[in-house]
Amino acid sequence: MTIQQTLQKEIEESKRWIEVEKDDSTYKRDLQKRIDLINWVLEDMNNPDIFICEIIESKMNEIIDKINQMDSATEADPLHSELRILDWILYQVCSNEIKDYNIK
Numbered sequence: 001m002t003i004q005q006t007l008q009k010e011i012e013e014s015k016r017w018i019e020v021e022k023d024d025s026t027y028k029r030d031l032q033k034r035i036d037l038i039n040w041v042l043e044d045m046n047n048p049d050i051f052i053c054e055i056i057e058s059k060m061n062e063i064i065d066k067i068n069q070m071d072s073a074t075e076a077d078p079l080h081s082e083l084r085i086l087d088w089i090l091y092q093v094c095s096n097e098i099k100d101y102n103i104k
Contacts, residue, residue: 011038014038015031018035029081033082038089041089053094060087060090063079063086
């Protein structure tokens with residue numbers, strides 16, 4: 001299974017769980033954010049001029065900076081969720097690059 005197929009499958013599963021979830025909740029919010037971020041990555045992966053791993057890492061660093069500026073854990077919770085999602089995406093998309101780099 002390719003990386004794109006894995007990400008697409010994750011979108012489909014997240015959409016299914018959104019339909020099952022009746023009430024607005026943190027879980028539903030996170031599922032929607034997962035779909036949005038995966039779509040963003042899939043779109044950028046189609047552009048050969050973009051180094052997607054660097055873009056994801058940069059976005060993660062921006063989120064960490066925002067979290068560090070916040071006083072409230074409750075206020076930072078959506079950003080922590082976004083960071084966890086991006087971490088998972090980074091692993092899925094970039095783990096092969098890291099392995100290839102370590103082999104050389």
